[in-house]
Amino acid sequence: MDTVNKPISDKVSKLGYALTGIGLLIIVASFLTNKQRGAFDYLWIYMFLTSVGIGGLALTALEYLVGATWSVPFRRVCEFLAGIIPLLIILVVPLIFTMGDLFHWLHPEPGDEILAAKKPYLNMNFFLIRVAFCIVVWFIFYFFFTRNSKKQDTTKEPGLTRTNIKLSVVFAPLFFISMTMAAIDWMMSLEPHWYSTIYGVYYFAGTIVCTLAIVTFISIHLKENGYLNPRVSNDHFYSLGTLLFGFNIFWAYIAFSQFVLVWYADIPEETVWYMQRWHHGWQYVSLGLLFFHFVIPFLILLPRSIKVNLKVLKVMSVWMVLAHMLDLYWLIMPTYSSSPVFGWQELGMLLFAPGLIIVVFTMKANKENITPVGDPKLEAGLNFTL
Amino acid sequence: MLKKILKLDEDLAKDGPRSSKVHSVAALFDTPDEIIHAAAETSNAGYDKYDVYTPYPVHGMDAAMRMKETVIGKFAFLAGFTGVSLAVAMIGYMSGFDYKNIIGGKPFFNLPASIPIMFELTVLISGLFCVFGMLLLWNKLPQISNPLHDTNFMKYTSSTRFGVAIEASDAQFDVDKVKSFLAGVGGKDIEVVYYPEENIVPQTPIFNRQFIYTLILVAIVTALGTYGAIGKLVNILPFDWMHNQFKVNPQNTSTLFKDGRSMQRPVDGTVARGYMPYEYTGMPDSLVKLLSNPVPMDEKSITRGKKQYNTYCSPCHGYFGAGDSRLNGQFPNPPTLHSKKVREWADGNIYNVMTNGQNTMPSYAKQISRDDRWAIVNYIRVLQRAENAKDTDLP
Numbered sequence: 001m002d003t004v005n006k007p008i009s010d011k012v013s014k015l016g017y018a019l020t021g022i023g024l025l026i027i028v029a030s031f032l033t034n035k036q037r038g039a040f041d042y043l044w045i046y047m048f049l050t051s052v053g054i055g056g057l058a059l060t061a062l063e064y065l066v067g068a069t070w071s072v073p074f075r076r077v078c079e080f081l082a083g084i085i086p087l088l089i090i091l092v093v094p095l096i097f098t099m100g101d102l103f104h105w106l107h108p109e110p111g112d113e114i115l116a117a118k119k120p121y122l123n124m125n126f127f128l129i130r131v132a133f134c135i136v137v138w139f140i141f142y143f144f145f146t147r148n149s150k151k152q153d154t155t156k157e158p159g160l161t162r163t164n165i166k167l168s169v170v171f172a173p174l175f176f177i178s179m180t181m182a183a184i185d186w187m188m189s190l191e192p193h194w195y196s197t198i199y200g201v202y203y204f205a206g207t208i209v210c211t212l213a214i215v216t217f218i219s220i221h222l223k224e225n226g227y228l229n230p231r232v233s234n235d236h237f238y239s240l241g242t243l244l245f246g247f248n249i250f251w252a253y254i255a256f257s258q259f260v261l262v263w264y265a266d267i268p269e270e271t272v273w274y275m276q277r278w279h280h281g282w283q284y285v286s287l288g289l290l291f292f293h294f295v296i297p298f299l300i301l302l303p304r305s306i307k308v309n310l311k312v313l314k315v316m317s318v319w320m321v322l323a324h325m326l327d328l329y330w331l332i333m334p335t336y337s338s339s340p341v342f343g344w345q346e347l348g349m350l351l352f353a354p355g356l357i358i359v360v361f362t363m364k365a366n367k368e369n370i371t372p373v374g375d376p377k378l379e380a381g382l383n384f385t386l
Numbered sequence: 387m388l389k390k391i392l393k394l395d396e397d398l399a400k401d402g403p404r405s406s407k408v409h410s411v412a413a414l415f416d417t418p419d420e421i422i423h424a425a426a427e428t429s430n431a432g433y434d435k436y437d438v439y440t441p442y443p444v445h446g447m448d449a450a451m452r453m454k455e456t457v458i459g460k461f462a463f464l465a466g467f468t469g470v471s472l473a474v475a476m477i478g479y480m481s482g483f484d485y486k487n488i489i490g491g492k493p494f495f496n497l498p499a500s501i502p503i504m505f506e507l508t509v510l511i512s513g514l515f516c517v518f519g520m521l522l523l524w525n526k527l528p529q530i531s532n533p534l535h536d537t538n539f540m541k542y543t544s545s546t547r548f549g550v551a552i553e554a555s556d557a558q559f560d561v562d563k564v565k566s567f568l569a570g571v572g573g574k575d576i577e578v579v580y581y582p583e584e585n586i587v588p589q590t591p592i593f594n595r596q597f598i599y600t601l602i603l604v605a606i607v608t609a610l611g612t613y614g615a616i617g618k619l620v621n622i623l624p625f626d627w628m629h630n631q632f633k634v635n636p637q638n639t640s641t642l643f644k645d646g647r648s649m650q651r652p653v654d655g656t657v658a659r660g661y662m663p664y665e666y667t668g669m670p671d672s673l674v675k676l677l678s679n680p681v682p683m684d685e686k687s688i689t690r691g692k693k694q695y696n697t698y699c700s701p702c703h704g705y706f707g708a709g710d711s712r713l714n715g716q717f718p719n720p721p722t723l724h725s726k727k728v729r730e731w732a733d734g735n736i737y738n739v740m741t742n743g744q745n746t747m748p749s750y751a752k753q754i755s756r757d758d759r760w761a762i763v764n765y766i767r768v769l770q771r772a773e774n775a776k777d778t779d780l781p
Contacts, residue, residue: 256501263498266490304459385446 006227008362016358023352030345031094037345039098040336045349046091047186047328048210049084051203052357054182055211056081057142058175060149061168064161070239072381073232074219076372079149080364081214084357085142088135095186096128105192114193122189130185134178141171152374161376179204187328190335194273198258203331205251210324212244217317218361220310227370231382234308238386241307244320248301252294277330280339289330293323325349404580409533410436411564412551413573414542418444420572421548425450427571428550435556439534439543461519462512469511473504528593533581542575551579662756664741666734677734681760683767691765694758698750707769718746723766724773736763 027045031038059078063071100106105122108115115122144167148160180200188199196202220237222228262270277286297319306312329349333340372378415421418440425438429452438447481487482495492499521527534540534551543549550573552564561578568576623629634640640648657663666674681687696705704710707723722728728736740759743749750759771779 260498260501264490264492302463304455385449 007366008227009225012358013362013366016355016362019351019355020359021355023348023350023355026344026348027352030348034345035098036101037336037341039095039101040332041345041348042094042098043102043186044325044328044332044346045353046088046095047332048325048349048353049091049356050088050182051207051210051324051328052081052214052353053084053088054082054138054175054179055207056083056215057085057138057145057171058208059211059215060145061141061171061175064145064164064168065172067165069377069380070236070384072375072377073229073236073371074215074222075149075375076365076368076370077215077218077222077361078211079146080361080368081211081357082142082146083360083364085135085138087356087360089139092131092135096131099124099127103189103192105189108192118192122192127185130181134182137174137178141167141174145171149372149375150368153369153372154374156374156376158376176200176204179207187331190332191273191276193269196258196262196273198254202251202254202258205247205254206324206327208247209244209251209320212240212247213317213320213324214357216240216244217314217321220314220317222370224310227365229371229382233385234310235384235386237310237313238304238307239384241301241313241316244317245298245301245307248294248297248320252298255294276334276338282330282334282338282340285326285330285340289323289326293320293327297323325353403583405583407581408554408561409579409581410551410553411561411568411576411578412534412537412539412549413568413576414539415548415550415573418548421550422446422450424550424568424571424573426452428552428567431567432558433552433556435559436550436552439540439549439551441543441545441548444548458516458519462516465515466508466512469508470504472511473500473507476507477503531582533579537577537579538575539577539579664751664756666738667742669738671735671738674738675732675734677732677737679733679737679760679763681757681764683764687761687764688768690758691761691763691768694754695762695765698754699762702747706773707766720747724770728766729770729774733760733763733767736766 027038027042030041056078059071060075060082062068063075063078095102105115105118106124120126145164148164148167151157152160180203183200183203187203188195216237219228219232219240223232223237259274262274276282297316300306300312301316306316329346375381413424415424421438421440421444425447428436429450438451440447477500478495486494488494539549539551550568552559552568565576565578634642634648636649638648639646642648643650666677699707701713702711702717702720703723704712709720709722711717711719737759739747740754740762741749741751754762
């Protein structure tokens, strides 16, 4: 078996450290100049990194769950991305200390009956318990999935695959519960009077699109620089592109489902959330999101020939990552400001998040095999043809 | 009966007599790997009129057969695009022009509500297009059977094995060469397939006269049956003594009126009960003050005026008209209603402010009926008198 095992070039990891460093400075400076804006920006970054981390874990589990073979050659990319999960434990700390700036439900006006009724769920203690629960669940499964997968590199024990399949069966429902919770707690509760039962699914859709885009980008990059087995062919990338395309339609479907019900019923307590995003300049962000996240990528990614054109696919994956950032911006920031804001403070997201992903990825990739060499399905995965 | 049907089925399944005209040479293979290999070899050998038959889609077959990228996608896209356009045109015409209906206060034609229909029609039209395209182009529709049907080859390739059939229409075709070629790439049970006797000249039961007559008959019977059942049968009433009355029904034609409508339109200039048109919009004060108050100043009208004033006016003007707004500065505070100006105003002026609004104060004509507005004027007069009471007013 010809697997390539050369370290990722120094330039890449230096770039990663530089981006992370500058990003971190911006975040700190932003906190110091305007604590509330800093908190909202940081929440934006945190939710993005959560997307990538648990998205990577979900794709890893999905492969075991459905018994896919074609994705085995780049399952490690997903696993490395999931390496962000342990960092979430540290990353979440600043948020805990700025919750007062973020969440209106922590200090409701007296006589606010809606918030009084939501108190059993929306209160500090239970919130912290849920946050801890989610991160612990993700961490435990991250730990076991990757440990088994890594062990297999040397032992080549097919039983480990079976263990991971069992794990993925348990993980699937826990994943949906925990990620719905995370979405509701961190983002939907920013506007605590409003609710949408599809909110968790919406975040999930965006998460998967974003993670698939990153996996596609990294895999193409690895392939171009000769890190992947040469038998990884256009057929594999076609499948990644199709998944990306499909989940993007799923995202639009969910977004529309949420919108059209609110729009049709036209009840003030439901429309407030969209009204907030339809005034004082937010309407351009909303429309921009529609075109940037769905309409344009849909038309570009539609033809089959594009999905095997690695150059275009690479550009489109960067595009979709930016689209997910915009999506989260659109979910979070209207609570902070009644008209869209974008200044040096927001550059923290654009630098810190990609920087951290690069750092985590290169660190993992230099320590471990980029291809799961011991996986019994690897051979079938490499042989995959359409 | 059942036996008879089963017997008929068996008869149909039996292969008819075959002619001596060769259609193709077919060979079977046991595993997907073998069939991929065989397909690749066949295309390498330069055959191009051949096809591969498998019980399920085999990954990698396109590449092995060196198929070009299909154009189905492009046509399906065009069909889908036709679908979206049709949907927009249809909804736009129906709800925007032809049958305007207010639904939930939405614009007649609106995009969000049309999106599900646009989506459905896109899928429907492109799906139908592909299915009919397949029937016509690939299955060559008027022809409804392929000589490979009812052969041993087809029996296996539709269940457990895989096969290649090289057709006689291929330029290089030669029965013996093809046979030995297929044997060479590992084919088993090699079989020469002949055209069925009645199928040499491709003719098809679709144009069979009996078949066409039967089709027409079925169509007529179904149409009449459906009409009878839905149009007539379910509308038969056990008693119709009260149903059919000698009266004019709404939305029907009637010979009673000249224009033939059963529902007459109101005469031009008709006004709804309790509504009086106000013709002084934008008129100068001098004209407006000529309006006289038709509501008498009595206890009833004052009580009514008080109630309406407290509801509609007091948030801004205060309970006693002092201009002490309860809106905490969210709206400019109005001046007092006890100013000399307002006191000396005619009733018509105050009425005019309520009806048309004045500068920042909006019109209240929609919320408050005409009589109530006059009653409020009466109540304002009471407030003014109370504020500027004279000694002689004391009992």
